[in-house]
Amino acid sequence: MPSAVSSSRGPSAVLRLGRFAVMGAVTVLILVAGVWASWGTAQYVMLTKGRERGAVAVESCGGRVCAGPYSPVSPGSQPRAEVVLEDNAAVAQGRTYAVVMKPGGIEAVRSGPAGVLYAWVPLGGALMLASVVVAGGLLRTRAAWAMGLSGVALVTVAFLVV
Structure with a gap:
């Protein structure tokens, strides 16, 4: 007969896996949306x-x-x-x-460096937003810090150059 401890691990593992899958999907969706929004302008600036x-x-x-x-x-x-x-x-x-x-x-x-940086600003915002999901939903704080700081750096450099 299974004990109460071993039977409670099954649903807990399924919930963790479900949370990981959903938060991973949300993160990917945010990043794809950021690339999509940026590429609308970046394609003209980068592929001249x-x-x-x-x-x-x-x-x-x-x-x-x-x-x-x-x-x-x-x-x-x-x-x-x-x-x-x-x-x-x-x-x-x-x-x-x-x-x-x-x-x-x-x-x-x-065009030029200012145009390229300005075109990728939506991706910078998406990186900052996705970092919150990665930290809170996926519990990956190092990856979240890297994403968030990358987004902040991109937006800051674009602001300074433009």
């Missing part, structure tokens, strides 16, 4: 071969975008009277920025 590159002199900002004329740098790129950049803390009226054009439109994305 064959894309139109140039500079935008920001003349006006309003709403959520800033606009200005586009001067091409890459071969085959055409000048444009007006392209738009996302209006954020990194874009100021009266300044000129190196950009990469998104295909088939008038939307530009900042």
